[in-house]
Amino acid sequence: MNNYRLLIQYDGSRYKGWQRLGNGENTIQGKIESVLSEMLGKEVEIIGSSRTDAGVHAFAQVANFKTEKDFAPAEVKAYLNRYLPEDISVVEVTSVPDRFHARYNAKAKTYLYKIWNEEHPHPFMRKYSMHLTEKLDVAKMKEAGQYFVGTHDFTAFSNAKSKKKSSVREIYSVEVFEEDDFIQIRVRGEGFLYNMVRKLAGTLIEAGLGAIAPSSIPGILESKERVQTGRMAEAGGLHLENIEF
Amino acid sequence: MNNYRLLIQYDGSRYKGWQRLGNGENTIQGKIESVLSEMLGKEVEIIGSSRTDAGVHAFAQVANFKTEKDFAPAEVKAYLNRYLPEDISVVEVTSVPDRFHARYNAKAKTYLYKIWNEEHPHPFMRKYSMHLTEKLDVAKMKEAGQYFVGTHDFTAFSNAKSKKKSSVREIYSVEVFEEDDFIQIRVRGEGFLYNMVRKLAGTLIEAGLGAIAPSSIPGILESKERVQTGRMAEAGGLHLENIEF
Known part of the structure; x- marks a missing residue:
């Protein structure tokens, strides 16, 4: 199992916040998951450190996701930045130990x-x-x-x-x-x-x-x-x- | 005759540039003139120093307009900022000598x-x-x-x-x-x-x-x-x- 850590910036103006909601609502988590799922060929869940409200921005949101697929972190970064809208930017992708959890480990x-x-x-x-x-x-x-x-x-x-x-x-x-x-x-x-x-x-x-x-x-x-x-x-x-x- | 000098900032993203065009096209000059004309009760032309292209921004555009009406510069500034959209800002309004012309005098x-x-x-x-x-x-x-x-x-x-x-x-x-x-x-x-x-x-x-x-x-x-x-x-x-x- 690979665990990837993402450092993300976004302009939250046109989103209903970080957290994925039902009904295909426009959220940052939803956008990133949908691009990642395309890349991995199956549904994937990403865990964000902070559930920012609708309209709130991020200079440095941290998130992680796990997959059995092997991708170089640079490939993940390039793919996300290619397919995400320009108001969401993936600044950094790193491989982290399996136990890393973006929400529970945030101090x-x-x-x-x-x-x-x-x-x-x-x-x-x-x-x-x-x-x-x-x-x-x-x-x-x-x-x-x-x-x-x-x-x-x-x-x-x-x-x-x-x-x-x-x-x-x-x-x-x-x-x-x-x-x-x-x-x-x-x-x-x-x-x-x-x-x-x-x-x-x-x-x-x-x-x-x-x-x-x-x-x-x-x-x-x-x-x-x-x-x-x-x-x-x-x-x-x-x-x-x-x-x- | 009063001559007012405006210092203006704008996000040009959604405008077809500075210069007023026919057909009610969305221009910065057009927006400002329409608010000023409301204030003065008659049509007025403003002269900009620079005719920025569609989509170009300004940290410091300078413009002037003349009127027989007497308004304190602070009143002109307050009125414009109240009625202009938030992507156009009037930073400063000053009374200038009659001969001041924002385009011809720009060095x-x-x-x-x-x-x-x-x-x-x-x-x-x-x-x-x-x-x-x-x-x-x-x-x-x-x-x-x-x-x-x-x-x-x-x-x-x-x-x-x-x-x-x-x-x-x-x-x-x-x-x-x-x-x-x-x-x-x-x-x-x-x-x-x-x-x-x-x-x-x-x-x-x-x-x-x-x-x-x-x-x-x-x-x-x-x-x-x-x-x-x-x-x-x-x-x-x-x-x-x-x-x-």
Whole structure:
């Protein structure tokens, strides 16, 4: 059995997220599986490290798949890049030990959220950032971000469907900084609940606008009452930036 | 009479270029004029510094228009950004002396061409760069570029329709360099003929691929025989970068 590890970039704008859905819906996993299945002559499942939401982008998604067929990693890469649409790119393919599992072995994930905070829109980044004209107070956002660091029950910051699974997660760091004229939020953690990073970013934005006090965040966490979806930052600004194993 | 100067950015992907055409064709000039005409309550013509081709982008197009109405520049900017589509952005509006003319007063124009020279595609830059998998020899491209510098008859590097107008232009500089993982070509000149920058970039690419020798360029210029359209680099890689007055 061969196990291949893929490093993948994608523009998520026109996809319903990473995870394959029924009914032939347009997903990134579905696209890659369909090309790989053509190559291998049989159906294959790929495992992604992170199930990115509809419209979310990836600089570095990691996935793996197993097959009895022998292909050089370079052949797999070339085949995928030849037949995948141009908004999905396979940057690297490597052979890995049989035990490697892209989801179970992921130790930390980093997401980056980009905000364009000018009056005029950014024509080239309009799909890759959130455009906010009202000025953000970055110091307030930094302050708010620190309340998320550590191990918390993130029920209030999720839209997870299952109530059986634990909503406790550890966040290792939240950085808010200005770079390349964008206000950026980088969140690194062991893993995230459904919509969690977007709700977290949306809450930092509210703090930056003065709509909520940073110090109110511990209370929101403790309440376990879901924050309104209106407080969820739009998908286009979010990028899966890195997976650590 | 008030004269307003606009600094404009646009993603040219879905437009038939800058210049307004008949039949309600989708052009950047047409879009801006239609929003301005709404604001002013009467038809208005804007003059652009550079008539970018279909699919070509602008980091810094300059335009001007005149009106008897009195608006603060900030009002003009806010109105345009409110009603223009998100792929056209008005970065700056200023009041200028009556004699300012965006086309006649332009002393130099700079275009930037971006090439992504990797096996895998670049999902986020696919509309803003040309993807070439065959490796380019940048030294050869630099060498080729120098043959264009100076005053030449560029008939061979144009698709200009009129044969009455002069095809002599001065190019001040051609730089070929690697930055942000892209191979980039920056051309600065007094002005350019129709399709000239794309043909020039396409020829540098051919030199980089070893398909032509850099030293063959003076002969091509002298021949005044139009180079094949196949040698024209695709529109998406080209950006109007700067106008000097």
